[in-house]
Amino acid sequence: MINLQDLTKIYTVGLEKVIALRQVNLKVQAGELVSIMGPSGSGKSTLMNLIGCLDRPTAGSYLLEGQEVAHLEEPDLAQVRNQKIGFVFQTFNLLPRLNALRNAELPMLYAGIPARERRERALKALTEVGLADRIYHRPNELSGGQKQRVAIARALVNKPALLLADEPTGNLDTRSGEEIMAIFQALNGQGVTIVLVTHEYDIARHAKRIVQFRDGRLVNDEIVANP
Amino acid sequence: MINLQDLTKIYTVGLEKVIALRQVNLKVQAGELVSIMGPSGSGKSTLMNLIGCLDRPTAGSYLLEGQEVAHLEEPDLAQVRNQKIGFVFQTFNLLPRLNALRNAELPMLYAGIPARERRERALKALTEVGLADRIYHRPNELSGGQKQRVAIARALVNKPALLLADEPTGNLDTRSGEEIMAIFQALNGQGVTIVLVTHEYDIARHAKRIVQFRDGRLVNDEIVANP
Numbered sequence: 001m002i003n004l005q006d007l008t009k010i011y012t013v014g015l016e017k018v019i020a021l022r023q024v025n026l027k028v029q030a031g032e033l034v035s036i037m038g039p040s041g042s043g044k045s046t047l048m049n050l051i052g053c054l055d056r057p058t059a060g061s062y063l064l065e066g067q068e069v070a071h072l073e074e075p076d077l078a079q080v081r082n083q084k085i086g087f088v089f090q091t092f093n094l095l096p097r098l099n100a101l102r103n104a105e106l107p108m109l110y111a112g113i114p115a116r117e118r119r120e121r122a123l124k125a126l127t128e129v130g131l132a133d134r135i136y137h138r139p140n141e142l143s144g145g146q147k148q149r150v151a152i153a154r155a156l157v158n159k160p161a162l163l164l165a166d167e168p169t170g171n172l173d174t175r176s177g178e179e180i181m182a183i184f185q186a187l188n189g190q191g192v193t194i195v196l197v198t199h200e201y202d203i204a205r206h207a208k209r210i211v212q213f214r215d216g217r218l219v220n221d222e223i224v225a226n227p
Numbered sequence: 228m229i230n231l232q233d234l235t236k237i238y239t240v241g242l243e244k245v246i247a248l249r250q251v252n253l254k255v256q257a258g259e260l261v262s263i264m265g266p267s268g269s270g271k272s273t274l275m276n277l278i279g280c281l282d283r284p285t286a287g288s289y290l291l292e293g294q295e296v297a298h299l300e301e302p303d304l305a306q307v308r309n310q311k312i313g314f315v316f317q318t319f320n321l322l323p324r325l326n327a328l329r330n331a332e333l334p335m336l337y338a339g340i341p342a343r344e345r346r347e348r349a350l351k352a353l354t355e356v357g358l359a360d361r362i363y364h365r366p367n368e369l370s371g372g373q374k375q376r377v378a379i380a381r382a383l384v385n386k387p388a389l390l391l392a393d394e395p396t397g398n399l400d401t402r403s404g405e406e407i408m409a410i411f412q413a414l415n416g417q418g419v420t421i422v423l424v425t426h427e428y429d430i431a432r433h434a435k436r437i438v439q440f441r442d443g444r445l446v447n448d449e450i451v452a453n454p
C-alpha cells in the first residue's frame with residue numbers, strides 16, 4: 001500500500017536547512033495497523049504529511065498503491081488525497097466558522113456526495129465518537145478533546161482505504177482514548193490500513209507493529225506481541 | 228491563593244444551555260502543586276479559563292489572593308492576568324506571524340519590560356524547554372510538541388506567582404514530558420503555585436494532590452502519596 005524509498009524532506013528557514021526526514025525506507029502493506037513513535041521534533045508529522053500527499057518530499061520515492069506520487073502536482077495530489085486518504089491532524093485543523101456537523105461533512109463535499117447522505121454519514125461518525133449532543137457547536141464552543149474527536153469523525157466519513165492519525169488521543173482522557181482505539185481497530189478489522197502517530201505506549205500497543213523515529217531517521221521497526 | 232465558591236459557568240449555544248461547571252468549591256493554597264483530571268468535556272479548561280481570569284463565571288465567587296475577581300471587567304482582569312498568572316493553553320494559542328522568540332517575549336511587552344531584558348528572558352526560557360535552535364521558527368515551522376513548548380516558555384517569562392497549564396505534555400513524548408515536569412517541580416520548589424490539567428496519570432502524580440472532575444462537578448479531591 002505504502003512504499004517509501006530514501007524519502008527525504010528538507011525545510012529551509014531563512015538561511016538554515018532543517019533535515020526533517022533523512023532517507024526513510026518504510027513499507028506498509030494494505031490492511032496493516034502501524035504505530036509511529038519518537039521524540040518531539042523527530043519527523044513524525046512530516047512523514048504523515050508526505051504519506052498523506054499534503055506535501056512533497058525533497059528527494060526519494062513514494063509509491064501509494066503502486067503509483068508514484070512523489071512528483072505529483074495539485075490537483076492530482078488533491079484527487080489522491082480525497083479518494084484514498086483520511087487524515088486526523090495533530091492540531092485538528094477544523095474550520096472555525098463551521099459547526100461540528102459541517103466540519104465532519106467537508107471531505108464528502110469534495111467527493112460530490114449528495115447533501116442528505118453527507119448529513120447522515122457525518123451524524124453517524126460524530127455519534128460514534130460520542131459527540132451526538134455537540135453537532136451544532138462550533139470549534140470554539142468545544143473542548144480540546146471534543147475538537148479532536150470532530151477531526152477524527154471527519155477523517156472517517158469518506159470511508160478511506162488509508163487512515164492517517166497524528167496523535168489522535170493526545171487531548172483525550174484514557175477512556176475516550178480507548179474508545180477511539182476501539183473504533184480504529186474495528187476499521188482495521190474491515191481492511192482499512194491505519195498509520196497512527198502517538199507518544200503513549202499504551203496507545204501504540206494497539207498496533208501489531210511499532211516504528212520508531214529519531215532525528216528524522218527511522219531507527220527501529222518491530223512486530224509487537226499481543227496487541 | 229485560589230478560593231472558588233459555588234463557581235458555575237453556563238454557556239449558551241443557540242437555544243441550548245451547556246452547564247460546563249456546576250457549583251465548584253475548590254481551595255488552592257499558595258505554593259501548592261495540584262493536578263486536575265477528568266473525562267473529555269468535563270469542564271477542566273473552563274475551570275482554567277475562570278481561574279486564569281480569561282472568562283467570567285455565571286455565578287459564584289472567585290477570590291484570587293483574597294481579591295474578589297468574579298465581577299471584574301477588562302481592563303482590570305487584564306491587569307490581574309498579566310501580573311500574577313502564566314497560562315499554557317491546551318491549543319497553544321501562538322501568534323502565527325511571530326517567531327518562537329517573539330511569541331515567548333509577548334507577556335513581557337504588556338508588563339513594560341525593556342527590549343534587551345525581554346530577549347534575554349525569552350531566550351533563557353526557550354533554552355530551558357529545549358528550543359534554543361528553533362527560536363526564529365514561526366509556529367507553522369515547528370512540530371506540535373515544539374509549539375507546545377513555546378507556549379510553556381511564554382507562560383514562564385513573567386515569573387508568575389500562579390502557573391496554569393492545560394495539558395502541557397499532551398503533544399510531547401514521554402521524555403520531553405518528564406523534562407517539562409522537572410521544570411514545573413523546580414518552579415514549585417521556588418514557591419510558584421501550579422495548577423495543571425492532564426489526562427495522563429503518570430504526569431498527574433508529580434503533584435501532591437489530584438482533583439477529579441466529571442460533568443462539570445468536582446467529584447474527588449485527594450492527597451497523593453509519593454509524588
Ligand SMILES: Nc1ncnc2c1ncn2[C@@H]1O[C@H](COP(=O)(O)OP(=O)(O)OP(=O)(O)O)[C@@H](O)[C@H]1O
Pocket residue numbers: 134137140141142143144145146171172173238239240245246247265266267268269270271272273274317
Ligand atoms: N464557548 C463554549 N460554548 C458552548 N459550550 C462550550 C464552550 N466551551 C466549552 N463548552 C462545552 O463545555 C463543556 C466543558 O468544556 P471544557 O473545554 O471545559 O472541557 P474539558 O474538560 O477541558 O475537556 P477536554 O479534556 O476535552 O479538553 C464541553 O461539553 C464543551 O462542549
Ligand SMILES: Nc1ncnc2c1ncn2[C@@H]1O[C@H](COP(=O)(O)OP(=O)(O)OP(=O)(O)O)[C@@H](O)[C@H]1O
Pocket residue numbers: 011012013018019020038039040041042043044045046047090361364367368369370371372373398399400
Ligand atoms: N514548515 C517547516 N519549516 C521548517 N522546519 C520545520 C517545518 N515543519 C517542521 N519543521 C521542523 O522539522 C522537524 C520535524 O518536525 P515534525 O513536525 O515532523 O516533528 P514531530 O516528530 O511531529 O514532532 P512532535 O512530536 O513534536 O509533533 C522539527 O525539528 C521542526 O522544527
Ligand SMILES: [Mg+2]
Pocket residue numbers: 044045046090166370371372
Ligand atoms: Mg508532530
Ligand SMILES: [Mg+2]
Pocket residue numbers: 143144145271272273317393
Ligand atoms: Mg480542555
